[in-house]
Amino acid sequence: MLRNYLKIAWRNLKKNKSYSAINIGGLALGMAVTLLIGLWIVDELSYNDYFEDRDKIAKVFQSQTFNGRTETGPSIPRPLEKALRDGYDDNFKHLVMSSWTMDLYLKYGETSISRSGNYMQREAPELLELNVLKGEKDGLREINSIMLSESVAHALFGGEDPIGRTVKIGNQDGMVVSAVYEDIPFNNTFSDTEYIVPWDYYLSVREWARNAEDDWGENSFQMFVQLVDNANMEEVSSKIANIKKDLNVDTAEFDPRLFLFPMKEWYLRGNFENGRQVGGRIQYVWLFGIIGVFILLLACINFMNLSTARSERRSKEVGIRKSIGSQRGQLINQFLSESFLVVVFAFGIAVVIVLLSLSGFNDLAKKEIGFPWAKPIFWLISIIFIFFTSLVAGSYPALYLSSFRPVDVLKGTFKAGKYAGLPRKILVVLQFTVSVAFIIGTVIVKQQIDHAKDRPMGYDKEGLVQVAAFSDERVGKYDLMRNEFMNSGAVIEMSASSSPITRIWNNRDGFTWEGKPDGFQEDFAWTEVSYDYARSLNMKIVEGRDFSRDFASDSLGVLINETAKKYMNLENPVGKLLRSDAGVDPGPPLKIIGVVEDMIAQSPYEPVKQGLYVFDRFNNASLYNLRLNPEQSASRNIAIVERVFKEHFPDISFEYDFIDAEYGAKFAAEERIGKLSGIFTALAILISCLGLFGLTSFVAEQRTKEIGVRKVLGASVFNVWKMLSKDFVKLVAISCFIAIPISYYVMNGWLQNYAYRVIMEWWIFLLAIVGALAITLLTVSFQAIKAAKVNAIKSLRTE
Template identity: 35%
Template sequence: MFYHNLKLAFRTLLRNKIYSLVNIGGLALGIAVFLLLLEYVSFERSFNNFQENAGNTYRLLNEDQKNSFWPEIEPGWAPRAKEKFPAIIDYCRLESDVAKGILQRNTGNAPAFRETSIGFAEGNFFEFFSFPLLKGNAASFHAPNTIFLSAGSAEKYFGNEEPVGQQLILSNQFGKTIYQVGGVFEIPANSDIRYDQVLSLETLRNPANLNGNDWAALENTGSQYLQTYLRLTPGTTPELLETKLTALRNEVGKENDGVRFRLQSFQHLHLAASLNDSFPTAGNIKYLYILSLISVLILLIAWFNYVNLSTAQALKKANEVGVRKIAGASRLSLIGQFLVEAMLVNLLGFVIALLLVYFLQPLFNSVMALKLSPADILSSSAWMFGSGLLLAGSLLTGTYTAFALSGFNPIVTLRNRLTRSGSGSRIRKTLVVTQFAISIALIIGTVLIYQQLRYLQEKNIGVTKAQMLIVRGPEAGKDSSFNQRQVAFLQMLSRYPFVEDYAGSGTYPGGWYNFVTSGFTQPGSLKGDEFKSYAFAIIDERYLPAFEIPLVAGRNFRPEETGIPWDKNNKVLLNETAVAALGFKNPDDVLHTPVQWDERALQVIGVVKDYNHANLKKTIMPMIFYPQNSSAYCCIRLASGSVSQHIAGVEKLYKQYFPGNPFEYFFLDENYQRQYAAEKQYGQLFTAASVWAVIIACLGLFGLTTFTVTSRTKEIGIRKVLGASVLDITQLLSRDFLLLVGIAALIAFPVAWWAMQRWLQDFPYRINISWWVFALAAVIASVIALITIGFQSVRAALSNPVKNLRTE
């Protein structure tokens, strides 16, 4: 029987080629989108799954009185906590910022590379975490001055040579240090902890390796720069241990800062435990839910199409069903026939969807900036959800159409009275309304995402970004002549006619601050004000003019003030937000009031107009500007003209004064654009999803139009005989469908407004949702629907009425 039904199904599909192509094509499009998005969802959910002890590993976090969290911890707490609390089996401290510098082989004139994916880690790093070692021994990492390289990094520095036992020189803020390669490792793509080079933290235990950076001493409890991971005994209650850890912190005089320790499960390091989880994560669970919802909605649109297109063929199958029932066929046998046909259509749609995934994979990977494949679906439990949904949806839609088609009354069908029933028509119209409601909501979301992205990119942040070249400062070769070479470099740079302005600084607009600290008060401060956080920016006297940042009170730094040693200076600038945070209502008031930074007295000589130093996804922080001749960055405003020649001139001068340092640069405006890459990425996904949804929805509308035209053939013929024009008939057939689109728009508007309003709340600087966005989405949907309907309607209106009436 199954074989017989399968042959009938194939014959039916071949007999109705257009119906089959549209039906299978719609399912294939929907399933393809679902599979592509499921790849990304599975990849995100698979993060850190390879870690063997993830279940009882926790990251130590700080939480302040405002319920803000940050993972940077002072290095001295971990050994103290392990010694005092038996529940802590082991700990591992690591960092990914302070070790950045210039790395090169310790041989001759080997090329130097600036490494940013480099950091210090505990000696047990390769024992604590499950990162596979390709070469070397994990125990050797406990030795100071040891470096382990990723496979790619080992090839970059040593090619085909054996890397283990070789030496590399690292030049950074800790000076020039020689490291010996102890091993080669590989970190999976789905790991939140990522390094190209990892240095043994034991190196910093030797004071000689600190280069005066005493804040990095491993026993200190004053400088937060390390992330700390704890492995707990099974059954430990994290909340109870949090209380004990905070009490330990308070024992050494930290009780007044209002900060407490919190433990975050390693399993939630990438994605939060829930939408209400406020712990910091590397991924974004909200976007993951949104993409999951979009993939399911597009799949639903495809299945709705199948139902619509299948029932649109009801009139053609009605007589067949009637004859077979009169001949004695049972309803069960008819259900079996139509169910096999439904499963065949879904199977063919799935096969074609796999082909579409294969061809679309490179484009999808380019948009996502990842190397994904269908195999990633198996990397997490998401595959069970995906396969279950595909199977359930196929069975449900197939079963519905099978029961619907097999349930025709043979007397009614043979008398050609099937079209008088309105229940099936209502279901089909409901499905079309649902499809277009989803499509219109996606169109609205797409337009608003791009509006917000454009707003972020074009909003005036308070600095001039145009033609501003940021050159990364030298790290290697910082000998006794370095300061003289730095001064000479800037002097020569100022003589170039294409250099309009320049500045040396420790940071730049659009980058992160030098550091964030607290302890600032003034005589009128309230209790607790000393715990407010302030961002530090180290700048010279040319920084503000170079970026055209105005002062609202006081004066700028003088050249001689930027040359004063760090611990001897007492003059600072504040931004307007910092003035308000200190409790001053008028910027001029702070110029005549002493400010304390812990035990250190400061004199505020000027107030800088607020500008967005970080990107627009963050509010303006209170900022302290500190005068120093920093070599971290050289900010150069270039004149218009041949930019490539200007850059070549700067590079030649740079290499002349700082040999052995790679020349690296970027333009400030381009760097700002890169900070919104995630929003751009999701905008592209929303655009693709909207287009896909509209195409699939139009296929459903095409099916419903076909059904309507077929059922009203006799009416159309009579109207034409009575003198109705082509336009009259087209309007007659289109009116009801456009009404469905209008109903869909009314449903989509409030849902889209609510969803996008929630999304925009994550941005401190955001657009206002305008009414025209909703009108535009409705117009787009209506025009596309009208084109889809119009084809069938005009075709019906142009048909020969005599032939139609004779056919009836």
């Protein structure tokens, strides 16, 4: 019986090639989008699945309150390690202190490369479940050892055995390669941990880190833990919550609270607002999941409309089958078989579309997703997916077509009924409601990105390049390098800084100033800079002056930004002193010499943080900020800069970043969402138009004789076009009025995630309405004009 159903279904598909192509193509497009979104969601949800014990691994987080606002993050003080080991060691299987992931120059022989990694304690390989390919798992036992990822080992040593060989790090000390481990997969928090150096070595070369052993106020470290098998994450979090407050009264005013943040939530739920967890990328998972469901639904609606549009031609077939004994259930099975065959073909085409578009999709989504050929679970889900889609797409046509009465059909008196077209109209309204909502959402996402991009940056990013010199070789050479670069003709201005222009690496508190309110809890972004910093960045000085070589006292000078001026409540800040109240020897006070315009160094969607730009009197600045010569090409300038750099630092790998590209990267996540939303919107509109095309075809087919009569009575092509179009315009207008409040509610909620956000203007909604109506008229016009041009005699002729 099934074979017979499929044979009939195949004949019907071949008989109506154009409709079959539209049916299969529309479904294939919808299924391809759903497959891509499904693969993306699986990749997001499987982040950190590399770790078998991920449910027991956590990072220690800390919440602190400044002036009524709570900030949460993974920065913790070093004394916490001893407190946890001494009082709570029975809760932890592994406890690992770590530096932040940082770039280092690694050199072996003549090969010098820059790679990212961490300084970590001895238990790190066990906690990270590293798959050691060569050497020993306990590779951090010796202070002068280093563990390398497989790709880094190959880049340094080629085919040589790396174990026991000496690698220079930062072009200083030699470290002995103790182990080579398998590269950690891309969709993993530690995928950029390409080397691991012992924590003890980190302390030995950084005096400030050694001195922080008992400093509860120095929150410059991170800690990873793995709980013992019988420990509960929430219970352990409760135990350690007040350690810092109990052991150090100096920090109690900030109400510090510690907790364990589970690995399974790092990636998808890593956002905190005022001390509360407020989600993260999981919102995009839900968003794209909903989009995928809707696009598949649109494709199924398209199939329904095109199938019912052919109902007049299938009615006699149904009448004959019923008259010779076919039961309604058999007819339903037949039509569902046709649906199944269409969906199978569509799925095959969808897989081809996914394979062809996967590379571009990965580039757009910044993923490394592969097609899961070898995973049985994928094929099981695909089979369920095919049957589900067949049922959804084919159920309404099957029930509708099988309901025809054979007597009415064969006598030629069959009429669909007054409300027979209502379900199809509802489906079209649903299609365009989704499409219009997609249009509005896409426009608002783009508006938000453009709004942030148009925000004043506080400096000129064009022609600005940052060169890293993370090596002690740079110490004492700033003036020399500035002269060399300036005399090369490639650079017109230069400065140095301790933090990147587009990021904040350090924060400080513990300051007092004239007029500071009692109990005020300050928190400043801290950047050490050289002379010419403001000039090299083209920063605007709104009060006072820049650092100058003419004033020896500027070695204790400080520039503040406009936000800091308001934050400190200083009307005339120039000349005021900023004193440190931290430690036994707080050092000399800093004198405010100028106020600079706010510079965006963090998220362009958030308010600028109060910042201090302090003169770099200890030569800590390791980033050169170069403004290139605009009279020459960028490539020529970079080539000259590299030559000068290598003349003085032959052992340091030359690494540079264009600031405009670094700043542009801040919009990457939103731009990816915007581009993907734009693509999905276009596909949703295309699929909706196919459904509208089907309904227009159905109406034109049903009203063939009416159109013929109207033409005989003198109706023009325009009159017929207007008659057929107005109903669809009404449907789309209804869709617009439904979509507008829904999209406003959803997008308003999305915009609340940004402190610096666009205001939704009325014209966005008007644009969506006009666009939807224009698309509708273009789609309907093809069939309407085609029907209007049919010879009236041919339309009125009966068999």
